[in-house]
Amino acid sequence: MAAPPVTAERTITLEVMRYRPGTDEAPGVQAYRVPYREDWVVLDALNYIKDRLDGSLSYRWSCRMGVCGSCGMMINGVPKLSCAAFLKDYYPGTVRVEPLENFPVARDLVIVLDDFMRKLPAVKPWIIRAEEPPLSAGEYRQTPADLEWYKAFAMCINCMLCYAACPVYALEPHFVGPAALALAARYNLDSRDQGEAQRRDIVAGPDGVWDCTLVGECSTACPKDVDPAGAIQRLKLSSAVQWLREVVLPWGKR
């Protein structure tokens, strides 16, 4: 057997899910061979396909540096930011690229994110005060320790990988879900916030934290180490304590 010529370019195959609404009844798979580069991520390979091989391929992306949260996809069945999934971790195998699980597919790798966009504001992710002091009263102050208490939950970039990882969301689409609930925890734990009671209906309601069975895959999938599973368990504990106060202790009503 002769050694391959040194000029031969190494390639890697991407199996990409395609769906053209109006044309396709159901999604299919299309394979593309792209040059293999050690410093390329899956998003680079998709951009190569779009520029050189097939301009009709649709997908979302923006910052290509793990900040914008647009390019989440299923990569070999695992929800990942395609800008952070290196080809070298899959080479010489093929890379299967599919749209994020648990969301309707609009076209190719583009998902419909309306459901998440409805749930996000439902948890009132902003600082709520019992009484709004006038601007002249100055800013709300906070110690570094107060900040540390909720900071991890504030790092969410809304990439929705946690929703794609969550089997509860797959089976019960009404579930408020990991990212939105983590954001509710982020504000409940903020020393400047007084809105826990206003978030209680959605957090502890029928589609809230008690739907969560603690699979924990949301926290595994999170590219920003937000730990939504941890946030939800803490919300469960605080809502259980609140229930005890109201129901078991007659004098504990608030």
Next chain:
Amino acid sequence: MGETMIPYRRPVRFAWWWGRRAYTLFVVRELTSVFVGAYAVLLLLLVRRLGQGREAYDAYLHFLTTPQMTIFHLVALAGALYHSVTWFALAPKAMAVRVGERRIPEPVITAAAYAVWVVASVGVAWIVLRG
């Protein structure tokens, strides 16, 4: 615009928990609770038989020594151990305890859970075995 959007909804597989390690382990963890629950029922029946007199109680004890029941106890023990270990590993996620400026590290919470387990087990063993 022109084209109306016809989104495609992918069906959820019936055996969604099969084929992905984390999902399978999760389902196993949940299923172990069935054995924990079944063992609790056996214990309650034991108390009931005790209330029905010595004869009923002895017959029940004899029933518990059959090979099928021994196998059940071994399976239930394995299930309870797996359930407890995974639960203790997850406990710090729910219990974030802040002392002054600092949050208590997660391993401390887990270690405290194991310590309570050991103390409770020793207490039960002492009550049962002291004669």
